[in-house]
Amino acid sequence: MSVSIKEVASRAGVSISTVSRVINGSKNVSPLLKVKVEKAIAETNYSANSIARGLKISKTNNIAVIITAISRTFFTDILEGISKEAEANGYSVVVAETHDSIEKEIYLVDYFVSQWVDGIILASSAYGDGLKVRKYLDSLDKLNKKGTRIPVITLEYPINNKNVDAVTIDNEKAAYEAVTYLIRQIHCKNILHICIPFEHYLGQKRMEGFRRALEENGLPFLQENVVECDYTSYSGYKAVKKIAEERRDFDGIFCDNDQMAVGVLKACEELQIRIPEDVAIMGNDDVFVASVVSPSLSSIHVPKYEMGALAMKRMAEVLEMIEAGKKCPKRKVLLLQHEIVERESTVKDNRESLQYLFW
Amino acid sequence: MSVSIKEVASRAGVSISTVSRVINGSKNVSPLLKVKVEKAIAETNYSANSIARGLKISKTNNIAVIITAISRTFFTDILEGISKEAEANGYSVVVAETHDSIEKEIYLVDYFVSQWVDGIILASSAYGDGLKVRKYLDSLDKLNKKGTRIPVITLEYPINNKNVDAVTIDNEKAAYEAVTYLIRQIHCKNILHICIPFEHYLGQKRMEGFRRALEENGLPFLQENVVECDYTSYSGYKAVKKIAEERRDFDGIFCDNDQMAVGVLKACEELQIRIPEDVAIMGNDDVFVASVVSPSLSSIHVPKYEMGALAMKRMAEVLEMIEAGKKCPKRKVLLLQHEIVERESTVKDNRESLQYLFW
DNA sequence: GAGAAATAGGAAAACGTTTTCCTACTTGGT
């Protein structure tokens, strides 16, 4: 046990109340006693036990961040944004991984509640069959039962719950723009859509955007051009191989994430399909690897760091309002801007600058 | 406030002592009361407030992990190993970044001590001038003053302190082997060493290995072939450009990390130096990007994930021993094995398998 | 200069647990 407030008090010859008052800068302590206490604090190298304080004031200054996997750079970037903003606001970040298991996510939410974190940021985008999602939403709802009011902020996954904020980009629009870009700029006529699982919220949004882009540009929507994959590069790789075997024609591919796009790239290389001359490829997310793979990958840039930072900023804001006794602030969906970045997979000789060298 | 032990007790018609005993599986509670209590717990959905418990038993179940930056994949991989093992042992991981500032690291150590984390894992390898390092070591020492006994484990940075464990590879040997490989297998005669800052512990170890390899293979050690850089790709890039300008000869480059090696690759491309025909290049760390860059980069594989996992495992072990009342366990340095991985930057047409596709 | 108002600061309650210390009630051995 390190030195406690009691020791400081006796050393300064005052009561512990007074020490506490000095620490917290409360009123009603004379300058004389104040310096005495400060001296004692300095001498003993005292710093308040934040557990005890937490117990008293019901605050831990910990924010739980739940992500699917630390090693996925998409989430790592988000985490970094969160971390930076957390520090700026005096919070610590506690991380946990779900590895895509919604059950795990439900468990973690419960766990962190019992750990009394001040807030939870969900950067995990859980999904699953209807029942699981229902159960999941229920578990979030519990956070808002009488008394317990733990703010939750989701990333890329607006939840229809008045107490859950969301930070996201407009995924439908992003997909729409990417596909429109393939049609108008690159003159693709026959575009494949390599998808993340259909039941995923983001998958649905992107599908809508894909479809709208075709329709508005007078191209037919063909169900067989839409392939459900599973996030991994390998699934993208296999999808293209299969389609090529069936001797179907295509001149553009829109992938729901960069990982699958990398697999697609690989498959094209093996099939001796020239990129971008024969087929243009768009990824999504603009993850680090997109810029170093060869040919480099055009993608939709998602401001990941900024999303994380904004989520944490909002969290701090909400927490402050709650502390100030204001009634729980209205739920918000905070929209960030995406951006299409062109690289070699859609435009020949569009080699990127040294940008990625500046780590 | 969620439901407390008091409510459970009154609902079950017992005292809070009994509830506590049931929760903790202590002796002296009859089967009858036990089921009553369990029923009440289930009904109220009670789970113990871990802050209050922490205050009583002086344990938070939080482990602080201090790294330089979350976005550096080297540390991310470590973090993932830590996270997995932490979960397996019932600990939560609190992350913070130093961004290479030793002052920040000192601050964080103090901060986490006041937060009562159960242990600290330093994956940050602080360094700086003598005074700073001294101050740094002092701050670690404080953790072992009477009473406060917070175990610390460092990664890649053995500290000469009887209470600080370390998990690392043999960096001198790794550098020695890499350079020996360049000499014996690739037949390099004139090798540059692109270094991280000299004052860094790891830099010194690698320098020693570099030097020993030259000496044991009968090659001269030339001071001007050793260039101090600063971790970044750009610094590696500039170093090679400068040497080329001076029209100095070289046929191999050993880089202290992969980032700088990527910059070196870029510089060679611009100088129209063929890799590996004209110059062979070795990186260090085997970070993800090494396998996707083109030409792919030979490197020293460091078992990052395993290092993290082992560190956390050791931490759990130490914590358990302390809890069991055994005197603080002897300090240990845990050594893991590195491995040289050959890719295109040293061996032509050595394209790697699909390995990196399987995210 | 007397009463009201403000200020300083101590004692103690409270936060939600775990654990020690009792007391009362079983057992079991003789």
Add this chain to the structure above:
DNA sequence: ACCAAGTAGGAAAACGTTTTCCTATTTCTC
């Protein structure tokens, strides 16, 4: 049947804070 030895379970202390409540002193106000 009686006493020692367990066992079950409640009351209360303790963990280190913050904060409320109270008292004593000082400072105004007319």
